[in-house]
Amino acid sequence: MKIPYSWLKEFIDTRLSPAQVQESLTMAGVEVSSCRFLGEGFENVVTAKILEKGQHPNADRLSLCRVTDGAVDFDIVCGAKNMSAGDVVALAKVGAMLPNGVEIKKAKIRGKSSEGMLCSEQELKLAEESAGIMILPAETPLGKPLADALGLSDWLLEVEITPNRGDCLSVLGVARELASITGEKVACPETPICEDGPPIGDLVSITVTDKALCPRYSARVVTNVAVAPSPGWMQRRLSLCGIRPINNVVDVTNYLLLELGQPMHAFDLDRLNGPRIDVRAPSEPMAFATLDGSERKIDPGMLLIWDAAGAVAVAGVMGGLNSEVTESTTRVLFESAHFDPASIRRTARRLGLSSESSYRFERGVDPGGTLFAADRAVSLLSRIAEVLPAKGFLDVGGGPARRRKVTFRPARAARIVGTYYSPEKCKEIFERLSFPTETVQPGEWDVSVPSYRFDIEREIDLIEEVARLSGYEGIPTTYPESKAPEFSADDRFVDVTEKACDFLRANGFNQSVNFSFVSGRKWERLGSLLGFDPAGAVRVKNPISEDTTLMRPGLITGLLQNAADNTRRFIEDIRLYEIGKAFGKAYAEGHFEESRLALILSGKRLPSAWSGGPVSVDFYDIKGMVEGLLLHLGAGPLHPVPTNARPFLEDGKAADILANGECIGWFGAVRRELLAEYEIPGPVFYGEIRLQAATATPRPVGIYRPLPKFPPVFRDLACVFPAGVPVGDVLALVRESAPEIEEAVVFDVFTGEKIGKGLKSVGIRMKLQPSDKTLTDADVHSIHTKVVDLLENRFGGRIRTA
Amino acid sequence: MGTSAGTSDQIERLRAEGLAALAASRNESDLLDAKGRFFGKKGAISEILKGIGSLSVEERKVVGSEANRARAELESVFEERLASIREQERVAREGLDRLDVTLPGRCQVPGHRHPISQTMADIISVFRRLGFSVQGGPDVEKDYYNFEALNFPPEHPARDMQDTFYVESDAGDLVLRTHTSPIQIRTMERMRPPVRIIAPGAVYRSDSDITHSPMFHQVEGLAVDRNITMADLKGLLTEFCRMTFGPGKPLRFRPSFFPFTEPSAEVDIQCVICGGGGCRVCKNSGWLEILGAGMVDPAVFGFVDYDPEEFSGFAFGMGVERIAMLRHGISDIRLFFENDIRFLSQF
Known part of the structure; x- marks a missing residue:
């Protein structure tokens, strides 16, 4: 979320600089990932007026302008055509370094000297593209830094809000957070309204049928509205925060979404049948056209806003085309409601439609703030447009804001965090948070939490507030009391894999790590070569690509692909291994996973055979490697037997290894047809070991036998x-x-x-x-x-x- | 036997001939031959000494001493010549047999451990030394363990923190685990405190670019006992970072949010690239986020039937690729999964 520093300052007159705000919020858990000065690159760019515009004598496309910053006149050669004498423009003086990296120097262009440059919006990085130079409003004072003239002497804070802190998704929320750090006070704007219009009750009625999903619904109405573009300052703030300005009415709702975190909706009252509003979920599936022009499939249970004739909005997610505010709108109903977070999230997800509004409702919007937002909407619209506000408001489910009471024991905080917080310190922190406290009995308090803090429900939530606002840097570093660690089966497994890695490394093998998911399409196509059983496959429902649809039934395709890739990179001797899981379906848990170690081998037996010529590896190299490794890991005794159960290995050059009657692995020459698939030329040998089965019985401790006394x-x-x-x-x-x-x-x-x-x-x-x-x-x-x-x-x- | 003078002459002659024969010897057997003829046990000089009994006491003295002197001289020259001939022979022999020691030996060139595997092993080894024991868990995980029991209720926006892969299944909701945290729950279900485990493994999130891979690796840690505090967590992680990144690298604990810990923290280490001055890798902040941690949320204890008033604990988790990237200066996570031998052999 982006917040201009100037906007934040309207809510809290903080003594902290933008950089200090960034640091303080970040260290309190509201991460400010960047703090950017908006006027960056606008030094030496000032407002100026074109006095004369003439043709460049030596170039048809260039003009020669005489401009003034009010004190000094400049001769400027300009390539644009869209300006004329009297226009106020942005003049980059000699020495300016523009946001696009261009440095302005005194120059002679086709024989005429130019003492600066007239800038386009593109050159100032104010727009992606621009047709000519930027023309400023005629009343702009001359000689002013451009940043000031554009309201860009400001900083934009990029704030990362964690899902528990929905209350911080607004300027007001961040201001409150800052206040809880600095102890400064938050000032909310006054909302004066001249209620000269008719009573709201005469204009519209509101019922809420699904009270569980919509605990509060507040509304205000304005009449005699002239829909028009909103003023520049409002448009600029919306744009800075990533929202496209539309018109004054819609802009006010979006402005308040950003400012107060209250998503609002503006209905054209004259397009509402009744006119009346009801809030309920349909009992039958239905279709509804949202204002982005899409026809949406609405399921029962999705909360909608209805008028007397039908649905007019998907509650908290998006309004409908049928009640949208247009240029001809004259009467507007501002909806400011609190919807159930889980319901909004379910609807938004099922519709595949996440909006700024649903994002906030999902994370919790202050049920105590709906009416204030409605008031502020009318008050703000009155400031920027001629309107006649209706008298009064409607507020279903309204009433005094409910505060939650949570128990807090300062001693408990000390036990969890490991440092002492004095009761005075805790009280002070709660005061800064606007959490009044009350002592129930010695060492136990009731803390009263405002309605916007959805995340504070339990004592531990309060302990976190104390810890973070005291600063984590103050927590000492101690060391947990030591206990003899258990030696688990998985500890042993780690030791086994370490041993295997050492053995294979010493034997010239490099280690691969491949994805556990593979291409289901490939395994299906090569099914008979790979011995793929589609019925036993574990598949990913929502894969990221075609190559990641299937949890691998074995490790062979990964290593074959690695061998192929490396062969293509002119690497002649391939010795690779991988330790990873194979997956399949099973009866008990629905699926099984098994740790395997696979190795692939081709090329020369020794890397540098300078006497007797190079010798290529053969079947007995892979056999020796697999058996050697198994013996190194303590498996055995090993019984290799010929197998035809591994279709990826050549018939007659394939073996299973049995140990204690169980098959603990297999090895052999990779089938020629499979090598052709991967475009690997030479013979390739492969082995795969079922690690747990192979090392299930640790090698027994050796018992001494007397050494022979007689010669062999x-x-x-x-x-x-x-x-x-x-x-x-x-x-x-x-x-x-x-x-x-x-x-x-x-x-x-x-x-x-x-x-x-x-x-x-x-x-x-x-x-x-x-x-x-x-x-x-x-x-x-x-x-x-x-x-x-x-x-x-x-x-x-x-x-x-x- | 002649006179003593005649014997002296004979000795002198034998001495001269013996010296000549030794001088003429070109090899060890010539030398031995000369020794045999002149001054060996059965050589001419020995023969003279054997015949000495027929001489007068006076003559015996003279002849005996002359013969012994001659034999000693010959013996000494012989030893000298023998040594010299052996040395010559050794030089000659070794000259012919001289080997090129720079030719490669007959053995494998050692291969290379994958940097992810190596980094993971190093992390595991640090925590095992600190008294933690290893626990594993399934990659294909139940929604209950991956989310619900970790205090991510259904329809909670915290689930958006992790883009999840779902698995086709008839046996309830299965996901590819999005973190190694489910192992916390599985372990606590199985045993009572004290618990002190680390859980390494592959995890999956639906995300792919130069810093995100749909599969990556994490190491999770969990300690539960009576009186475990956040200060203990800070102490342990400080020690871990010192052992992993070396001493003198400041750490920063920053409040954050994870559904299964509270209070939660994000741990930053001073940028290992720029030393805190600000660079591209740390996005000019001077800090690099390396792990997430916090005190086990009481709600999680509720799922495994531990009494939060009696027990407390901490948990932490870190991305192995991230740490490997920082350690080795790797900027693109995808390199880890290409398994290019030219890449692998750099570590």
């Missing part, structure tokens, strides 16, 4: 198997075949003519570790034979002989 024996064997036999199963079998076999690792796998079609040779190294004696040749031979027999029986393995 290493035995290699080369065995030929049918090509389909999984080496993992072979190794597992070897490990289980004798208690002495502590370790069995594969050191070589190859196929070829020498081995035979459909066969592969696997080299296995066994470590035999006896626990109670040194192994003899006979022992070793017997174990070896046992292993060979098992491999032959179980997998058709046959020992290779040189």
Whole structure:
């Protein structure tokens, strides 16, 4: 909200400068985000009169003017055409620095010297565009600073009002706030009215059917109105505050909206049937044309203003076309009401129609101020136009303003804030706020709150008033009493992710952060490649764009997109990972979320391979990375099994990882068709880990076993198997075949003519570790034979002989 | 065996020959060979000493001392030559084997943590050191937790403070959480005071420009106990800012409004860019808003069945991107979500 400093000064004759007002209000919780001097760039720009206007001898388009500021005459070359001798204009003298950044210097233009410039409104940033130079009213005194002549020796405060402080959405409200800080007094304008017209009761009657939604409805009437433009000063203030001037009647209502925070509506009384007013919500849906020309769909429950024939306004939101004040209007009814905030908000939201009026009603308009606003409207209109005010006013639901009584205990304030406020200090603050206090019993007061402070209902609200108006800077800094913190499951999870980040960082991975929402259209289009289940999708009702409609079912599209983008930026080796949630529907809570860690890998195995040439990553790099990470995180034992349940991975190059019977992740080569979609050339490998499942069982604490006392024996064997036999199963079998076999690792796998079609040779190294004696040749031979027999029986393995 | 004079001559000859042989040796084995022939255990000089028994006591003295002297001299020359030859060989060998130590080693170049993730981890770590424990909560949240129990009644304009994404659902009103504050409610529902938690996570608001992203991250904090005061809040946040932005950065606590805290405050830190003089980043105010905070509103305690007369607490929340932008001098929030490796590898 914008407030001119001069307007504020009319309500509180503050000793504070505009900058001090900004600082004080901000530090009391009414943030003034900017305080701008309106005359910025108008130094050395003065009012002047054109004495003569002649043709420039050397340029058809230029004229030569002689102007005077009343004391000195100037020769000015001017490119505009719209002025003539006798006009009062804005003269930028040499040395002026205009708001548009132009510096005025003494110049020679086509051989004629120019001692300044005649300014257009555009050059002065008073308008977006202008046809020629600015012509000021003929009666403007000469030689005056332009800022003064235009009323721009003023400051514009931009005030940010939080939703709880609807009472500050006006000049009066901000003035009251300033008074509560400085202790200065707010002065409300007098509202003299010459009630020479007919009694208002003879002109209109008012009923309120929905009293709950409209607790108060005040009105005044003026007759013999001549609708015309409002005076310059009023138009200027409205424009400064962002409201377009329309005519004197409408401008008065908008002026009071800004000044008192009371939204008002002006009806053309002659266009009201009856003439009578009722306030109620319709019981059936209906249509209504608002004065912006739109046909609105009105639902039952939306509060309307009616005349004898039909609806004439959407209460508190916008008036109707049918009762709008026009140039031919002569009799006006000023409506000044209090509507229920929630009702107005519901209506405005459902109509998609937020107005200055509904904005204020939603936040609470002072029910005690309606009549004063109506009086001020008539009084103000009388000042700027010839009118005949009707005698008296109508005020349904009127009466003495209701004050709320709220209990306050100074000791309680100290307990919450952590500093002592003396009862005298508290009393003084409440006095500045115009909150009278009354002692109920020692240490407990009744504080009486005016009707405009909707936000003060409870003791804590009063404590906040005391704290903020005493200044937060006065609150000491202490430290909360220390307690041993709990170590939660989420603490452990944070540790797990930290470990994962360290591991991946050491392995050359950069971390991505992608949006949790993805393009539903894309997931649907690539549904069969991504394994998308539309029935299990969690969708955003009001997405910000086409790319954010679906809560991601998995992390793959984000990382593929990152890989594609980086490939396009000439980055050859892609190593990226992301930790984030995947979403889906579930029975219990309606949806599930699961923390995942995904990684994507392509390019070279090592960044700089200068000997032996670069080696590209393959399936076993992603496998090693995923398994290494899982072991690092304490998961295990891990059982990778071939899978065809991950359609985004190549068939035959994809595995699920099982641990304790649960699938805790998957990895493999990304499907070629998917890479083509993202225009990524090379093979790309991908893995995704279900973090919670993977780390559900923390690795148990290690229990010491005595170290072996006898030397181990290493035995290699080369065995030929049918090509389909999984080496993992072979190794597992070897490990289980004798208690002495502590370790069995594969050191070589190859196929070829020498081995035979459909066969592969696997080299296995066994470590035999006896626990109670040194192994003899006979022992070793017997174990070896046992292993060979098992491999032959179980997998058709046959020992290779040189 | 001849006379002692003849033996002396023989020793002198052997000494001369031995020295010549040592001098002529080009490698370690030549040297050892020479040693063996002349002064080793079975060398010629040793042989002479073995035969010394046949000589008179006088002669024995003379010959013995001459032979020992000759052998000692040869021994010393041998050691010298051996050292010199070994040194020559070492130099020659290493000359051939010299490696270019500037060639890259065989390992991964470490990757980079995302600045949001790093900043979040740093914030979490500060508060864990200050005795806070981590709590998470769902991103897809019930309206009740995101708004209602945080004292945003339905149809309250405070809801306009946060442009909300709604989620299609058969199970009641679901939103993408607009802040991490719902975790306050979920935690208080689950446990009794003392409560002292921080809650990090992604949050969502329907807003997008160079300082707003539809998804961003927050860290929320909550402490509830008997006798927790606003002064405690001030002390804790002062400590947090000192640990995060370094010492000597003034803070400013300014009254503000959040539906779930009262009194509420906005916390500004002296502009880290201009040091308070005024610049574009702080919009010439010299201050940067970095977090919102306040005392837990009694209405919130009402929703979780805590007695506000017995317990009090404070809550605070901060935007992780904002702090990361200030720390790293990043001016466009969208850079965080492009995941350009050239960007990521700067942190």
